[in-house]
Amino acid sequence: xxxxxxxxxxxxxxxxxxxxxxxxxxxxxxxxxxxxxxxxxxxxxxxxxxxxxxxxxxxxxxxxxxxxxxxxxxxxxxxxxxxxxxxxxxxxxxxxxxxxxxxxxxxxxxxxxxxxxxxxxxxxxxxxxxx
Numbered sequence: 001x002x003x004x005x006x007x008x009x010x011x012x013x014x015x016x017x018x019x020x021x022x023x024x025x026x027x028x029x030x031x032x033x034x035x036x037x038x039x040x041x042x043x044x045x046x047x048x049x050x051x052x053x054x055x056x057x058x059x060x061x062x063x064x065x066x067x068x069x070x071x072x073x074x075x076x077x078x079x080x081x082x083x084x085x086x087x088x089x090x091x092x093x094x095x096x097x098x099x100x101x102x103x104x105x106x107x108x109x110x111x112x113x114x115x116x117x118x119x120x121x122x123x124x125x126x127x128x129x130x131x
């Protein structure tokens with residue numbers, strides 16, 4: 001059975017290593033996050049962020065890809081797991097998604113699988129299954 005979890009988070013950038021090139025920039029970043037809601041706990045994100053300057057008459061684009069490690073309680077079950085996630089933006093349009101890394105669940109979250117969506121204003125939805 002699939003269960004839906006909704007939470008909000010705060011984040012703090014703890015490290016950024018920038019690199020620039022003609023037409024854009026890239027940064028390796030590390031974020032610390034705190035979660036409240038159906039998922040309660042903390043995570044660490046390691047991500048690569050790319051920003052592209054707009055072409056004449058075009059819009060600026062951006063993307064990031066990352067890996068996130070959670071230490072949390074998910075609907076009362078305690079443990080840890082990994083997520084991969086990515087997000088893109090072009091002008092005002094944004095979107096993001098994440099997926100639980102298979103086999104990464106530990107303790108009461110062993111065997112977890114699922115995927116989710118990153119929403120504006122630091123909200124997320126996670127659809128998951130546990131054995």
